[in-house]
Amino acid sequence: MRLKKFLLLFLLVLFSSSSGAYAAAWVNFPTSWDIGQAFAVSITSNADYSNPVVTWMNRTINLNVEQGGAGKISYGLLGSDVRNVKPGKYKILFEFVQNGKKYKASGNIALKARKYPRENLSVNPKMVNPPKKELPRIKSEQKLVGNALRTMTTQRRWTTPPQPPLANITLTSQYGKQRVYNGQPRAGHNGADIRAVTGTSVRAPFAGTVILTGFHYYAGGSVYIDSGNGVITVFFHLSEINVKQGEKVAKGQIVAKSGATGRVTGPHLHYSLVLAGQFVDPIPLLSTSITQMLKKGTQSQVNNI
Ligand SMILES: [Zn+2]
Incomplete structure (x- = not known):
């Protein structure tokens, strides 16, 4: 009886660790960029995830989950408008769902002025x-x-x-x-x-x-x-x-x-x-x-x- 319980517990631990084993995710964005120029961002993971979004300049951008990168990848193309964006630090926020849990990752991008004619x-x-x-x-x-x-x-x-x-x-x-x-x-x-x-x-x-x-x-x-x-x-x-x-x-x-x-x-x-x-x-x-x-x-x- 006792052994049975122990086995069941052991199996449960095995199951939960194998379903989420070694799942890791990363985000990629530049820490500094020129105003007016496009830049790329990504979310990548060796395991599946869903609902990837990136929030930048008060807009939330829906991304796709595709094959690539560490296994799965989401690509984003972002930028800042020369007509109204001032130099400074701007927040970028990534969100996605993996193994039923919502993950958030944020950072700053320092936008620099560029001399345009x-x-x-x-x-x-x-x-x-x-x-x-x-x-x-x-x-x-x-x-x-x-x-x-x-x-x-x-x-x-x-x-x-x-x-x-x-x-x-x-x-x-x-x-x-x-x-x-x-x-x-x-x-x-x-x-x-x-x-x-x-x-x-x-x-x-x-x-x-x-x-x-x-x-x-x-x-x-x-x-x-x-x-x-x-x-x-x-x-x-x-x-x-x-x-x-x-x-x-x-x-x-x-x-x-x-x-x-x-x-x-x-x-x-x-x-x-x-x-x-x-x-x-x-x-x-x-x-x-x-x-x-x-x-x-x-x-x-x-x-x-
Ligand atoms: Zn024109």
Whole structure:
């Protein structure tokens, strides 16, 4: 009787230790980064886990659990917007569930200022201070754009490096450049302007779903594509839009033709990358991968059960 009880207890201990044996998880993020530049984060574990999320700049980003890393991995692409983020330390929080228990891991990322250039532009005065009758239109477009940029879907459809949107990437105005329109300073440039004659094919950098299209007052012909985990691609000043809202697009698919619509001084493609609401520089990402980016981060252990 006594032996039986002992055996049962021993088996229970064995069972509980084998089910959770050597389960360990780690998070990876950079401790210091430049404002305006994208960075990579990850959660990885040698055992299964669920519900991975990362909270950054007041947004909670749903991640996926995939094969990779120490066994399972969740990838995130984050950044900070040159137009409104000040240098300083910002909290990053990771959460996930493993063996029925919720784990949290947090740290700080020191964001440093980067020197971006300044540019003086002369444009039609109507475009600097729009006529009163255009204000309702501008307001309703801002609302549509705001809603589109809050899109948060879980399935990761972005894979690195992205497909360059144009065959030739020659910048005419880089991300972060502070623009002065007819003497009035404005916020830094929230994307990269790429040289392109009107009618040049524009390709989707990532697979995704078209969440908004339209011909807007400032941005002209616009396409917004959601690729999951808060990753959104934006194109402006298009002459022609070849996709519809709600349509799924493949990586590299032609979605539009470049042009000179909206507030422009000449034909070009405006290309923005938005990461959980933060507009970041899309260009450095074109020549790197998530794996290379993660090597610039610091890995720390969350649990060991
Ligand atoms: Zn631009």
